[in-house]
Amino acid sequence: MITKLIVRGLVAGLLAGLLAAVFAYAVGEPRIDQAIALEEAAAAVAAPAGDVGGTATGTHSHEAGTEEAAHSHGEEALVSRNGQRFGLFLALGLYGLAVGGLFALVYAAVRGRAGPRSEPALAVTLAAAAFLAVVLVPFVKYPANPPAVGDPGTIGQRTVLYLVAVAIGLLAVAAGVAAHRYASGGEPWVRWLVTGAAVLVPVVAAWALMPRIAEVPRGFPADLLWDFRVASLGTQVVFWAGIGVLFAFAARRRTPV
Template sequence: MIIKLIVRGMLVGLLAGLFAAVFAYTVGEPRIDRAIALEEAAAAASPAGESHSHEAAATADSHGEEELVSRNGQRFGLFLALALYGLAVGGLFALAYAAVRGRAGPRSEPLLAVTLAAAAFVAIVLIPFLKYPANPPAVGDPETIDQRTVLYLAAVVIGILSVGAGAAAYRYLSAGEPWLRWLASGAALLVPVVAAWILLPGINEVPDGFPADLLWDFRIASLGTQAVFWLGVGALFAFAARRRSPV
């Protein structure tokens, strides 16, 4: 039974990953192209960048080499990466679904799938995004990539623990008034998030003069890609579950 559930989750994740890839290709790729163009223009405008670009051109002419990965190759990689990501996350989602089914959350299986996907989106995507939003290729210091990775992973862990604390508080007060359950659940979720966001260092590596509209559009596209993915996981898994009777 659990093997079938994992396979179902992987297939659902694969489809959701492809949906997210289509969204990212349609909405996000034009912003990436624009950011890359700005980065290349800035490099060419500087004396050092001009010198390096002449050297690179001479090297490319002498050896007949092209860039390691073309933009078309990167676009193909986008679909491949999100498809593989969907397979992995879909399997993990199925395991989490199996762990909570009949023990916590809604009794209806489709509703449980949607609720679990929404909780995962908040914990893994939304909470970390509010502290460390995504940046386009032209933004970010390569020397701080390790620090940024560690901080982002810490934000993900905090998001998961906070959502778990909120769910536990809601379940613990199952016999109480509905308003009290929601209040306690919200407090259990928000208090650790706010405390961690105050203590975690901020990162602002956006260069002066970088177009604010491009930065905003890219971040919205990045968040939208994850929203499409988790919406797909929840909806497709709920459709696959079908069974609405209590577990």
């Protein structure tokens, strides 16, 4: 039975990843192109800034700018935009396979022990909880940024903080599940109130203590930043909704758990 669930999870994850890739290609890629164009325009303006005066220093600055431009073009040629777009589908497909397998294992572990009684409802609820913990909670504190936003020197710090945010999201959801089960004997509104408090209190406390990262350059278009973040979050919504619905369809049974 576990093997069948894993196979269904892999298939559901792959299809959900491809659906998310289609959404990201249609909605997110135009924003990335706009951000890259802004980055290239800023680099073109900054490149001749040091080439003033005609002195040896100016010549050296010009040569350095030329080398930097050549390096930038070389990196761009190494992986073209078409190659990156293909990589988007490949990466999200592989990501879907990995997440789908893990999702099936978690589903098998919690089935019959927590959550709704019907298997489709359990799958959708589990996907929603995973989206809340892994995507939404970290996104609120550290939203995604397009190209030209972010200091390369802080990549390590940002990665660590994001992983800490994911861990906090997982712990908060686990606390919510435990509180929901603990208050099972009370009124429904009390049960959901306790569950919400168990999720929100640790998240709000952690967000107040964790450092804020503000690296959006002055003058960066606010509408482009907003559209990119909406597209990034929308991609995850499509992925987790897809994996929940597809797995619910694949794992459904006539009898309840």
